[in-house]
Amino acid sequence: MRSTVPTGETMRHHWLAFTSNRRFHQAPKLVSKAEGIFYHTPQGHKLYDSLSGLWCTPLGHGNRQISEAISHQLSQLDYAPAFNVSHPLAFQLSEQIAGMAPGDLNHVLYCNSGSEAADTALKLARAYWRARGKPEKTKFIGRAKGYHGVNFGGISVGGIGPNRKVYGQTLDAYHLPHTWLTENRFSRGLPQEGDYLADALLQILEVQDASNIAAVMVEPMAGSGGVIVPSSGYLKRLRTLCDQHDILLIFDEVITGFGRMGTVFGADYFAVQPDMLTCAKALTNGIMPMGAVITSRDIYQTMMDQPGDDFMIEFPHGYTYSAHPLACAAAMASLEQLNQPSLMEQVRSLSQVFEDAIHDLKGLPLVEDIRNIGLAGAIQIQSDPAHPTKRASEISALCWDKEVYVRFGGNNLSFAPPFICSKQDIHEIFSRVADAIQQYA
Numbered sequence: 001m002r003s004t005v006p007t008g009e010t011m012r013h014h015w016l017a018f019t020s021n022r023r024f025h026q027a028p029k030l031v032s033k034a035e036g037i038f039y040h041t042p043q044g045h046k047l048y049d050s051l052s053g054l055w056c057t058p059l060g061h062g063n064r065q066i067s068e069a070i071s072h073q074l075s076q077l078d079y080a081p082a083f084n085v086s087h088p089l090a091f092q093l094s095e096q097i098a099g100m101a102p103g104d105l106n107h108v109l110y111c112n113s114g115s116e117a118a119d120t121a122l123k124l125a126r127a128y129w130r131a132r133g134k135p136e137k138t139k140f141i142g143r144a145k146g147y148h149g150v151n152f153g154g155i156s157v158g159g160i161g162p163n164r165k166v167y168g169q170t171l172d173a174y175h176l177p178h179t180w181l182t183e184n185r186f187s188r189g190l191p192q193e194g195d196y197l198a199d200a201l202l203q204i205l206e207v208q209d210a211s212n213i214a215a216v217m218v219e220p221m222a223g224s225g226g227v228i229v230p231s232s233g234y235l236k237r238l239r240t241l242c243d244q245h246d247i248l249l250i251f252d253e254v255i256t257g258f259g260r261m262g263t264v265f266g267a268d269y270f271a272v273q274p275d276m277l278t279c280a281k282a283l284t285n286g287i288m289p290m291g292a293v294i295t296s297r298d299i300y301q302t303m304m305d306q307p308g309d310d311f312m313i314e315f316p317h318g319y320t321y322s323a324h325p326l327a328c329a330a331a332m333a334s335l336e337q338l339n340q341p342s343l344m345e346q347v348r349s350l351s352q353v354f355e356d357a358i359h360d361l362k363g364l365p366l367v368e369d370i371r372n373i374g375l376a377g378a379i380q381i382q383s384d385p386a387h388p389t390k391r392a393s394e395i396s397a398l399c400w401d402k403e404v405y406v407r408f409g410g411n412n413l414s415f416a417p418p419f420i421c422s423k424q425d426i427h428e429i430f431s432r433v434a435d436a437i438q439q440y441a
């Protein structure tokens with residue numbers, strides 16, 4: 001089916017997500033084809049994809065193994081009921097995921113996005129404490145600048161003000177301070193300072209009392225918040241405090257999951273095991289919507305051991321497309337590739353090139369911080385107080401003109417290149433970004 005470039009009034013039928021639609025209509029950015037690490041526009045331009053789409057296509061575009069897996073699955077089983085019925089591939093995929101997940105996180109609940117994964121995990125945390133005879137444990141603790149998607153649970157625990165302010169009453173949640181410290185500016189990889197920031201949990205518990213808290217939810221590294229990397233001992237400290245106070249620890253690994261940090265999960269990078277972790281994005285290499293919550297044996301068994309007859313639904317939650325056969329096929333093919341030790345080694349090796357290339361931009365006008373971990377990084381642009389996101393947005397537009405798709409969020413330019421990039425690709429991307437910043441300044 002040949003797609004035509006939308007113009008004028010036809011544009012208004014599509015309300016773009018998370019977008020300044022009025023600004024988009026002034027200068028529409030369209031891509032009509034993608035292959036490898038490049039997007040192609042209808043006008044014939046070829047752009048580097050410097051964020052793997054939206055952090056979600058680390059294997060690049062047009063991955064043949066995935067497309068062949070999906071088309072084969074489509075010829076066999078296009079849809080299976082998700083409640084009281086399932087299909088063999090869902091169990092094969094769950095075994096694959098369990099084998100990749102840390103420790104005894106061996107039980108997989110499926111959904112369709114990172115937002116749904118966050119809300120699934122939050123609901124499960126509440127149901128788990130009720131099953132444990134502690135129904136009063138309902139409150140949550142998130143972190144400033146944390147992002148857990150856009151459903152009511154995720155925005156309640158999330159810590160990005162503009163994502164919450166227009167929606168009124170949210171769930172009962174409190175927030176740890178974010179882990180960005182000025183003394184850590186321009187850190188290469190893990191910053192030195194900040195383990196102590198985890199102790200802010202104790203201040204929250206002084207007021208809220210642990211007996212009322214269901215879970216802490218944090219990202220191992222805050223991606224959307226601007227690739228804010230915690231110091232090496234921060235998550236360990238959070239784990240210890242949660243254990244001491246009988247609070248579940250949930251890692252949101254929607255960005256960090258499946259290799260972005262050079263390890264399968266962020267939990268592996270920091271050697272800290274959460275009670276649950278959420279994932280999406282790279283799970284299917286972004287080709288099919290899919291999210292998942294991977295839970296510990298204790299959570300699974302507690303829910304299965306609840307008193308009730310054989311007809312009782314242990315966790316009344318799920319989606320029409322949970323464990324969708326095509327998403328499962330895409331995920332199997334994606335994870336078979338992402339689980340290759342050689343690929344993780346490639347990510348770690350490319351991460352060093354990436355670190356050098358992004359930090360080469362230190363000293364450019366308006367650049368006030370640069371952060372990186374694995375194949376994720378951010379360049380923080382000194383913001384115009386009158387229009388905090390204006391400069392990053394306009395530099396991103398100049399990058400588009402220089403044929404690099406660069407994502408901006410707040411006053412940050414975010415980078416998460418595909419794992420299949422060459423060293424030359426990484427250097428070319430940042431050379432064009434440097435030109436755009438200098439042209440803008």
Ligand SMILES: Cc1ncc(COP(=O)(O)O)c(CNc2cccc(C(=O)O)c2)c1O
Pocket residue numbers: 054055112113114115116118147148149150219223224225252253254255280281407408409414
């Ligand atoms: C940690 C985390 N948790 C949940 C979500 C929500 O996932 P869904 O979008 O699939 O519902 C995310 C998504 N993260 C995300 C999505 C789109 C843009 C950007 C950006 O940094 O610009 C980040 C995420 O990064």
